[in-house]
Amino acid sequence: MAGGAREVLTLQLGHFAGFVGAHWWNQQDAALGRATDAKESPGELCPDVLYRTGQTLHGQDTCTPRLILMDLKGSLSSLKEEGGLYRDKQLDAAIAWQGKLTTHKEELCPKNPYLQDFLSAEGVLSSDGVWRVKSIPNGKEASIRVWSDFLRVHLHPRSICMIQKYNHDGEAGRLEAFGQGESVLKEPKYQEELEDRLHFYVEECDYLQGFQILCDLHDGFSGVGAKAAELLQDEYSGRGIITWGLLPGPYHRGEAQRNIYRLLNTAFGLVHLAAHSSLVCPLSLGGSLGLRPEPPVNFPYLHYDATLPFHCSAILATALDTVTVPYRLCSSPVSMVHLADMLSFCGKKVVTAGATIPFPLAPGQSLPDSLMQFGGATPWTPLSACGEPSGTRCFAQSVVLRGIDRACHTSQLTPGTPPPSSLHACTTGEEVLAQYLQQQQPRVMSSSHLLLTPYRVAPPYPHLFSSCSPQGMVLDGSPKGAAVESIPVFGALCSSSSLHQTLEALARDLTKLDLRRWASFMDAGVEHDDVAELLQELQSLAQCYHAGDSLVD
Numbered sequence: 001m002a003g004g005a006r007e008v009l010t011l012q013l014g015h016f017a018g019f020v021g022a023h024w025w026n027q028q029d030a031a032l033g034r035a036t037d038a039k040e041s042p043g044e045l046c047p048d049v050l051y052r053t054g055q056t057l058h059g060q061d062t063c064t065p066r067l068i069l070m071d072l073k074g075s076l077s078s079l080k081e082e083g084g085l086y087r088d089k090q091l092d093a094a095i096a097w098q099g100k101l102t103t104h105k106e107e108l109c110p111k112n113p114y115l116q117d118f119l120s121a122e123g124v125l126s127s128d129g130v131w132r133v134k135s136i137p138n139g140k141e142a143s144i145r146v147w148s149d150f151l152r153v154h155l156h157p158r159s160i161c162m163i164q165k166y167n168h169d170g171e172a173g174r175l176e177a178f179g180q181g182e183s184v185l186k187e188p189k190y191q192e193e194l195e196d197r198l199h200f201y202v203e204e205c206d207y208l209q210g211f212q213i214l215c216d217l218h219d220g221f222s223g224v225g226a227k228a229a230e231l232l233q234d235e236y237s238g239r240g241i242i243t244w245g246l247l248p249g250p251y252h253r254g255e256a257q258r259n260i261y262r263l264l265n266t267a268f269g270l271v272h273l274a275a276h277s278s279l280v281c282p283l284s285l286g287g288s289l290g291l292r293p294e295p296p297v298n299f300p301y302l303h304y305d306a307t308l309p310f311h312c313s314a315i316l317a318t319a320l321d322t323v324t325v326p327y328r329l330c331s332s333p334v335s336m337v338h339l340a341d342m343l344s345f346c347g348k349k350v351v352t353a354g355a356t357i358p359f360p361l362a363p364g365q366s367l368p369d370s371l372m373q374f375g376g377a378t379p380w381t382p383l384s385a386c387g388e389p390s391g392t393r394c395f396a397q398s399v400v401l402r403g404i405d406r407a408c409h410t411s412q413l414t415p416g417t418p419p420p421s422s423l424h425a426c427t428t429g430e431e432v433l434a435q436y437l438q439q440q441q442p443r444v445m446s447s448s449h450l451l452l453t454p455y456r457v458a459p460p461y462p463h464l465f466s467s468c469s470p471q472g473m474v475l476d477g478s479p480k481g482a483a484v485e486s487i488p489v490f491g492a493l494c495s496s497s498s499l500h501q502t503l504e505a506l507a508r509d510l511t512k513l514d515l516r517r518w519a520s521f522m523d524a525g526v527e528h529d530d531v532a533e534l535l536q537e538l539q540s541l542a543q544c545y546h547a548g549d550s551l552v553d
Helices: 015-033 089-096 113-119 178-184 188-203 221-235 256-276 309-323 336-343 367-372 429-440 498-511 515-523 528-543
Strands: 007-013 051-055 061-065 067-073 123-125 131-133 160-167 208-216 240-246 279-283 352-356 394-402 445-451 489-496
Touching: 007 015, 007 188, 007 221, 015 061, 015 067, 015 208, 015 240, 015 309, 067 188, 160 178, 160 188, 178 221, 178 256, 178 515, 188 221, 208 221, 208 256, 208 336, 221 240, 221 256, 240 256, 240 336, 256 279, 256 498, 256 515, 256 528, 279 309, 279 336, 279 352, 309 352, 309 394, 309 489, 336 394, 336 445, 336 489, 367 429, 394 429, 429 445, 489 498, 498 528, 515 528
Parallel strands: 007 067, 007 208, 067 160, 208 240, 240 279, 394 445
Antiparallel strands: 051 061, 123 131, 352 489, 394 489
16 A cells, blocks of 8 residues: 555445445546546546555455445345455365365355346457457446446455345345334444454554445445444544445335435434534435435436436535545545534535536637536536525535646636636636635635546446547537547535535425324434434534524625
């Protein structure tokens, strides 16, 4: 591991978190693969922040995510729990033991038939001499049932931790309630297993800056995440803990129990995670965290199916990879603790996320041209199910714009031509971005980063883009057969007054519940006093985001 890498350990808790994580790690793997590509700007993002190096028993060098993931029995499909990089445990036993050996082998789940070519080494040599993996056939994306179906990255044997007492499939034995999740990490078996894995990864770090938790909020994994965050806070005091609370696409009114459980798990999860994390950010393509269903968010240049976790998780992973840039930079990095402190002052530990995917830059346009097209509107699509950000107040924000060619950073006006705006008079892209944010949100604490590195959307990233060039530029009409390979992305984390209304609405929804009807949730380890305390904490948290009489200072 490179010295001074400021390592981050990732905890991935839950099945939808697995989907987001699979896209996230596929993207990191693509970044590792193109590190020697002369076309790319080298050295902007440091892979050692997220990855560890090692060796197989045969002396082969490996590079694997610094990752601990937890999921339920039956969620791995054909993926081996111990991974595939290291020698099989049965073979090691056979070599060490010279006597008679009997093997009892459980039948593995078959691989997804539509992904056979994709998961193999088979690919296509393109005209520019680059070997590209085959994409998933059109219309077959709905066949992707579990995240391991499209994960291309090798995992370390200590990464996967299965919760065998609950089932991924079927109606019985599900991890449905916050209390169930909390109780998992109260059991010595699972607590000790998590602690052992944490110690394994942490002890090999030169400078651990902290932990990022990808955690399902809608089911019992909200309780697992809350307990894991508490454990990390107790054992690794002073390290950053940034939690991403993940929710799948929109839900339907007809699923009463699922919706009530979703509400309760989300509320308990947010409050408990905020208590033990440096920063918490809900991520969802749905329009609401509460009981009232809202349509999914819309992106002008994306066509996605909100019912497919494969699609929703790809979009959220794109945003996540962009907004986490500050603590993964090679030069002038912002530590996790510093980022959290900047956004979470005065008790505001919950933040919202937003992204423009792709950032709408047309051929021949400059960055000032594109930014001016937004006018006074918020430039990004909200991704935290907290409603539209227009008309709300921002207290602090961290913004990242990536994938804009340096030649487009500033306006190339003919000498003597008066600039159409102050942005067109800026001499660097960083100045353009900083001045734009200052104009949009005067007197708001803003941190901004401008990167040349785009976001790669090669397979297995789904086919979501319309009217885009291979480099993600917005076109009037896409050339026939053109595949989008990379895109510019604009992402933001914001401490926003929109959370005042969102958290209060959650509390109001909870007060309307007749908890006697949901005894099964309470029986899973939650007391009536816990719900009363939850309501108080939600209301206190909501009050932190009250903007006063005026929305703008």
